[in-house]
Amino acid sequence: MNPSIKLLLLFIIALEISFTTIISLNIALVILATLYLLWRRTSLKTLGWLLIVPLLPAIGLWSTQYINGTGDNAQMAWVLFTRIYAFVFTGATFTLTTDILELADALEQNWHLPAKFAYGVLAAYNLVPKIQHEVKVIRMAGLMRGQTLSFWSPKLYFKAILVSINWSQNLAQAMQSHGFVEDAPRTHYRHVPLRASDWSILVIGIGLLQIGAFAIPWR
Amino acid sequence: MATITLNNLTYTYPEASVPVLDHVNLTLPAHQFTLLTGPSGTGKSTLLRLMTGLIKLPADHGQITYDDQDLATLAATDRAGQVALMFQNPNQQFAMDTVQNELVFALENRQVDPQVMTNRINEALDFVGIRDLQDRQINHLSGGEKQKVALAVIVAMNSDVILLDEPFASVDPAARASLLRRLIKLRDDAGKTIILADHDLTDYETLVDQVVQINADRSLSSLPKPQWPHFFAAFSAQAASDHHWPLPKNAPNALFDLQQVQLQQGSFVLLQPTDLQFLDHRNTLITGPNGSGKSTLFEALVRLNPYTGQINYHGDNIQKLKAKRYARQIALLFQDAETQFLNITVAEELAQSQKYAYGDYFTTDRIQQALTQLNLAGRDEQVIYTLSEGQKKKLQILSMLIMQSPVLLMDEPLKGLDLKSVDALVTLLKTTQAATQQTLIIISHQLTGLTSLIDYHLRFDQHQLQYQEVAP
Numbered sequence: 001m002n003p004s005i006k007l008l009l010l011f012i013i014a015l016e017i018s019f020t021t022i023i024s025l026n027i028a029l030v031i032l033a034t035l036y037l038l039w040r041r042t043s044l045k046t047l048g049w050l051l052i053v054p055l056l057p058a059i060g061l062w063s064t065q066y067i068n069g070t071g072d073n074a075q076m077a078w079v080l081f082t083r084i085y086a087f088v089f090t091g092a093t094f095t096l097t098t099d100i101l102e103l104a105d106a107l108e109q110n111w112h113l114p115a116k117f118a119y120g121v122l123a124a125y126n127l128v129p130k131i132q133h134e135v136k137v138i139r140m141a142g143l144m145r146g147q148t149l150s151f152w153s154p155k156l157y158f159k160a161i162l163v164s165i166n167w168s169q170n171l172a173q174a175m176q177s178h179g180f181v182e183d184a185p186r187t188h189y190r191h192v193p194l195r196a197s198d199w200s201i202l203v204i205g206i207g208l209l210q211i212g213a214f215a216i217p218w219r
Numbered sequence: 220m221a222t223i224t225l226n227n228l229t230y231t232y233p234e235a236s237v238p239v240l241d242h243v244n245l246t247l248p249a250h251q252f253t254l255l256t257g258p259s260g261t262g263k264s265t266l267l268r269l270m271t272g273l274i275k276l277p278a279d280h281g282q283i284t285y286d287d288q289d290l291a292t293l294a295a296t297d298r299a300g301q302v303a304l305m306f307q308n309p310n311q312q313f314a315m316d317t318v319q320n321e322l323v324f325a326l327e328n329r330q331v332d333p334q335v336m337t338n339r340i341n342e343a344l345d346f347v348g349i350r351d352l353q354d355r356q357i358n359h360l361s362g363g364e365k366q367k368v369a370l371a372v373i374v375a376m377n378s379d380v381i382l383l384d385e386p387f388a389s390v391d392p393a394a395r396a397s398l399l400r401r402l403i404k405l406r407d408d409a410g411k412t413i414i415l416a417d418h419d420l421t422d423y424e425t426l427v428d429q430v431v432q433i434n435a436d437r438s439l440s441s442l443p444k445p446q447w448p449h450f451f452a453a454f455s456a457q458a459a460s461d462h463h464w465p466l467p468k469n470a471p472n473a474l475f476d477l478q479q480v481q482l483q484q485g486s487f488v489l490l491q492p493t494d495l496q497f498l499d500h501r502n503t504l505i506t507g508p509n510g511s512g513k514s515t516l517f518e519a520l521v522r523l524n525p526y527t528g529q530i531n532y533h534g535d536n537i538q539k540l541k542a543k544r545y546a547r548q549i550a551l552l553f554q555d556a557e558t559q560f561l562n563i564t565v566a567e568e569l570a571q572s573q574k575y576a577y578g579d580y581f582t583t584d585r586i587q588q589a590l591t592q593l594n595l596a597g598r599d600e601q602v603i604y605t606l607s608e609g610q611k612k613k614l615q616i617l618s619m620l621i622m623q624s625p626v627l628l629m630d631e632p633l634k635g636l637d638l639k640s641v642d643a644l645v646t647l648l649k650t651t652q653a654a655t656q657q658t659l660i661i662i663s664h665q666l667t668g669l670t671s672l673i674d675y676h677l678r679f680d681q682h683q684l685q686y687q688e689v690a691p
Contacts, residue, residue: 146576
């Protein structure tokens with residue numbers, strides 16, 4: 001499926017469940033997302049983590065609403081509880097099954113976003129593991145010079161920001177040296193098609209969402 | 220097909236007061252291999268970056284022309300076809316995750332027809348001999364492999380002029396020889412113009428067509444051919460080394476005691492389970508091809524990288540020691556100087572080291588003396604990040620020496636330094652060590668000037684780490 005359409009559909013779903021209070025819809029979304037993830041061969045361990053990680057904030061939200069809420073507070077508490085899971089699971093259908101490079105290609109080719117933006121997103125994504133290691137290295141460099149850099153230490157952030165600025169400049173030079181010119185036309189080796197089936201999935205998906213939200217809301 | 224002319228070129232960095240290049244005039248003929256030499260920090264990188272347009276030359280500061288076409292008026296999209304640059308730091312020249320994607324990215328930028336891309340990519344990879352790296356993550360490659368990928372990209376882009384900025388600084392001799400062979404082939408078979416900046420002059424005498432020196436007055440001059448033998452001989456005399464080191468005997472209380480230590484990078488085994496000792500108050504040199512895992516070994520010794528097996532420091536398992544205390548015992552000189560710095564100006568950086576130093580050998584006077592020795596004096600208020608690579612390296616080493624931690628691990632301490640700086644540095648290391656008994660463990664490709672400092676030699680090759688009497 002075209003990753004940009006997938007992203008759009010998930011964005012619409014997220015927006016709609018933010019403004020509806022239907023537990024059955026949230027649960028239906030979680031089930032559908034789980035089925036999709038299983039179909040895409042996501043490991044059971046990963047699914048397990050998806051269940052466990054949001055548990056704490058979900059319980060937090062539930063109890064806050066249950067204790068302090070007004071009106072039908074039990075109903076609302078469960079709405080919030082299931083909504084968190086709906087967000088996490090629908091989000092996971094994107095992050096766990098989509099190649100970020102394909103998304104960048106789609107944004108550039110289908111939606112004609114500036115290549116600079118598409119590749120910027122891609123580069124930022126590729127930098128994440130590097131940044132994690134770098135933070136470890138910076139803290140070690142501090143320790144070796146007699147200074148403990150805690151997670152709230154300005155020096156740690158100063159260094160990390162400095163490193164990032166440096167990286168971004170280096171990245172710009174790297175892109176330029178490999179022939180990248182802002183706003184210049186480029187050819188495309190990987191073609192990301194935007195098929196009629198992608199549009200159908202989007203339209204049908206939104207349609208089903210409305211049925212779940214308005215036609216058959218059990219609660 | 221490009222003859223390059225530098226016409227009255229003057230360049231001053233925005234934050235500097237003296238120009239780094241002053242009224243430079245030079246012609247670089249097409250299809251020739253030119254070697255650009257000069258001490259570190261004299262503007263080799265700047266010149267190459269100006270020639271690629273990565274740094275913009277202000278108006279009225281001279282002219283760079285390719286076959287009478289001014290670089291400033293050349294369309295940005297045509298530049299990469301005219302001139303390409305291989306960077307000094309192999310980590311800083313890629314925008315994508317895998318080798319294949321980087322090549323595709325470059326060819327897309329050059330607006331190459333997707334139909335012919337596959338062929339061009341395969342040809343470029345085959346030319347450099349790295350077809351097996353095609354689908355590898357660039358992050359997981361060694362320095363030498365990265366430079367080979369960089370060359371493959373340049374070959375695929377088919378630029379007329381190839382500039383190389385100290386491309387072998389973190390490349391082992393085998394990879395260096397292989398890259399040089401390819402460059403000669405590009406000149407002879409494809410008619411490319413090649414300009415390579417380097418301070419290590421080994422092997423170039425018979426390969427290059429022209430030698431250009433950066434002079435003390437910030438101008439450039441071509442070295443006449445009759446002077447070459449003398450010029451290159453002077454370098455190789457200093458480079459020669461047939462030094463023999465003794466093999467250490469196992470000691471009861473070693474500095475480090477490695478027991479069945481295995482190192483991995485992802486799923487790739489770098490070091491087979493190994494038993495080994497490092498001795499206290501001795502200087503150990505570690506050599507080996509790049510990518511063999513030398514830096515990973517250092518990262519394991521300071522606990523930045525996981526390993527299997529056990530490492531003992533003076534008999535204690537290092538995993539059981541307190542991080543803070545351990546970091547004060549074992550310091551690591553990172554390969555990339557900027558990683559080490561915690562402050563903004565030179566003076567602040569030195570002050571931090573002095574404040575937290577383990578010993579009191581480095582008094583303010585001794586620091587000043589060392590700065591003069593290293594040709595870094597008078598830069599107190601300069602922002603570290605505006606220093607040249609060579610100056611950064613020297614400042615980094617001095618900051619770590621001042622700390623006087625009992626053990627200092629040095630990862631390529633001579634990287635990017637010219638001979639004069641190397642000599643000054645080794646002298647400083649010797650005098651310091653005589654007074655402080657610090658233990659040094661050094662990874663270095665470059666042995667020039669370093670051999671006299673070394674007691675034992677370890678070879679890291681083919682997943683083995685062993686003491687050897689000679690360095691290859």
